[in-house]
Amino acid sequence: MMRTLCLTLSLTFITGCASMASSDEEPRHVGTIDKSFKISRTGKGLSALYGSPFGELINSALTSPVETNRYYVRTADGNVSAASDEAYAVGDCVIIVPRTGASPGSAYAYGDARLQRSDRCPKDSPRSTPAAAQTSQR
Secondary structure (H helix, E strand, O other): OHHHHHHHHHHHHHHHHHOOOOHHHOOOEEEEEEEEEEEEEEOOOOHHHOOOHHHHHHHHHHOOEEEEEEEEEEEOOEEEEEEEOOOOOOOOEEEEEEOOOOOOOOEEOOOOEEEEEOOOOOOOOOOOOHHHHHHHHO
16 A cells, blocks of 8 residues: 555656756747836735734835836847846846746746846847957947
């Protein structure tokens, strides 16, 4: 009985892991930052603090607007926008990785995608390599 239960659980875990998508299958957008803007987003409050006057005061401070960045990235498939707290310059080569479960598209809200530096931009694109970034800063 115990052996059957262990076998069943093992097979369940193995098939569950096999059905998970690898990170290489995630939809990604690679391109050059075309524009960037400072935007405001609402901070996150703590639901445990609601209900008391002191908790309401703390939550109002936590949910006050927070400054972040909105980037417009020029990709081979068109323009894609995403928000991030990380700082990038116009011309930087980045990859946009949507969060699992985020709606696919060309505009990602704060938290729906992450940006990271990349070296996969076309060679003729400005700042696609670290050497090009140093040359453009001179």
